[in-house]
Amino acid sequence: MIVPRPEPMVLGFLMLPGFPMSCLTSAIEPLRVANEIAGRRVFDWRLLSLDGAPVASSARVSVAADAAATDGPVPGMLFVLSGADPTPDAASAVLRRLSRHGVTVGAISGGIFPLARAGVLRGKRVSVHWCYRTAFAAEFPDVLCSDELIERDGACLTASGAAAGFDLMLHLVRDHLGAAIATETACWFQHPQVRGPGARQQVPAAQTDALEATMPEPVRDAIAILQAHLDDPIQIAEVAARLRLSQRQLERRFKSVTGQSPSSYYRLLRMRAARQLVRFSARSIPDIAHEVGCSSPSHLSRLYRSVFGRTPQDERRTPPSFMAAAEAEGPIRS
Template sequence: MSQKATQTADASDTKSRRFVFVLLENFTLLSFASALDCLRLANRHMGRDYYVWRLVGENGETISCSTMTTFKLDGNLEELHRDDTVILCGGIEIQKATTKKLLNWVRREARKGLRIGGLCTAAYVMARAGLLDGKKATIHWENQDSFMEEFEQVNLSKSVFSIDGNRMTTAGGTSSIDLFLQLIADDLGEEVANWVADQQIYSSIRTDQDAQRLSVPTRIGVRHPKLSMVIQMMETNIEEPISPSILAKEVGLSTRQLERLFRRYLNRSPKRYYMELRLQKARNLLMQTDMSVINVALACGFASPSHFSKCYRAHYETTPYRERGSHATRLSI
C-alpha cells in the first residue's frame, strides 16, 4: 500500500464507512452490483470491513430489480447518521419509482449534509428533490433528452460519472465501478483502487472526463470522418434541424456527394436518417416526460403537431397520443 493509503487506513482503524443503498423498484442490477462489489473487494484487500452497507427501500421488506430478481431489504426509509453515504439505485420507469414519500425522505436526509449519490437514472430523483440545482450531474444517455427538458437548472454532462461537492451521479451500467474506484482511491489510495479494478478484470478505468456513449464511427459501424462529422452535427441540432445542403457544405461536400455517402454506408438518405434521430428523441420525451405533444414536436424540430403526428405514425405505426397512452397504461399495471 502507498504511504497515503496506509495513513488513511490507520486514521480510520476504529471506524467504518457506511453506505446506505436505497433500492428503487426496477433498479438496474448491474449498476448496483458493480458498486457493491467494489466495496466488497476493498474490504478483502484491507483484511477487514472498512466499508459496511445497508439495503433499504420504501416497504422495508423486498424489492425487485429490472431482471425481476427479488432482494430482501434490511429496512425501510429510516433516519440515517450524519456520516452515512446514501446511494439511490434507479433503473427503468424512474418516474413511477419517484414517490412523494421517497422525495420527502431524500430532502430530509440531505438537510443533514449527507453525501448522496444516484446510480443510473436515480439522478432524476435527486433533481426532483432539488438536490442538483446549480450542480453538475449526469444520467444514462437514453434519459438525457427528457432530463434536460425538465431540469434546466442542472448542469448536465455526458460523462460516465460526476462528483460535485457531496452530490454524485453516474450514467448507469459499469460506470458505477468508475465512481466507486474513485471513492476508494480517495479513502484508501490509488493502489487499493487499482487492486480492486484488477480483481474485476476492469482494465480501462474511466474518469469524470470520459464520455458514456461510443463514438459515432463505432456506433454506426462506419469509419468515414466526413460522415461522422455530419451525424454529430445532426445529433446536436435536433430542435433546429440543419438542411442537407448546409451539412454538406460544412464538411466540404456537395449535396449529391452527401446523398451518395449516406446511401452507401447507411442505406438511407441524409433527410431520412435525420428524421429518425428526431423521432427517436420525440419518443423518449413522450415516454419519459409530461410535456405536451405540441411541445415535444417543437423540441424535435417539427413546425406543427399534424406534421409531427404524420411522421411519427409513418415510422412507429402509431400516433404520439396513442404511444403515450399505451405507455401510461403499462406503467399503471
C-alpha cells in the same frame, strides 16, 4: 499500544420501485471485493427503501431492504437507484432532509430524476445516460447535463449507468485503499481499465452496429450538427456547407458509413429524441412534436410509426422498464 482500525465507510443505496438491479450489483460488488483484498471491512453498505419493505427491481426481482430510509444512522454517502418513473413524495422529502444534513448524495443512471425532483441538483453538473438525456434536459433546464460517465460537483456524485457506477466505486476504492488495490479489484471483474474524469459515454449510431464516436470525422461532425437542431430543423445543404463539403459529397460519405442518407439519419435522431420524451416525460404529444421539429402531432405520429411501428400514444400505454429503454432503440425501420 493497539491502534483501533477506523470504522468502515458506510454507503446507503436508496432503492425506489423499478430500479435497475444491475446498478445495485455493479456498485456493491467492487466494494465487497476491495474489502476482501484489503483483508478488512473498509466499506459497508445499507440497502434502504422508503418503508423498509422489499423493493421490486426493473428485472421483476424483489430486493430486501436493511431498513427504511428514515431509520437508523444516516450514511455518509447515499446513492439513489431508480428509473425515470414518477417519484414518490416521500422520496423527495427524504432526499431534501439528507442533503440539508450534509450527506454526500449521488445517483446512478435514472436515480438522477428523484434527486432533481427533490430540488437538490439545481445548478449542478450531472452525468445523464444518453437514453434519458432529452427527457431529463426538458424537465430540468436548471441542471447541467453532462455526457461524461462520472461527474462530481461538490457533494454530488453521479454516474450515467451500471458500468459507470462500477467505475465510480473503483474511484472510491482508490481514494481509500490506493491505486494498486483499485486495479486489482477491477481485474477481478476483467475490467482492466478504470475510466477516469473526462471519459465520455458511448452512444450507438442509429440503425447501425457502430458508435457515433467511431464515425469518420465528416460524418461525426454532421451528426453533431443534426443533433443540435432537433427542435429547429436544418437543411442538409446547410450542414454540408458548414463542413465545407458539397451536399453530394456529404450524402456519399454518410451512405458509405451508415447505409442511410443524411436526411433519413436526421429523422431517426429526431424520433429517438421524441421517444425519450414520450417514455420518460409528461410532455403532451403536441409539445413533443414541437420539441423535435414536427409541424403537427399527426406529422409526429406518421414519422414515429414509420420508425418504431407504433404511435406515440401506443408507446405511452406500454411504458418500458429501464432495461428496455437502455437497449438499442427498439425495432427501427428505414
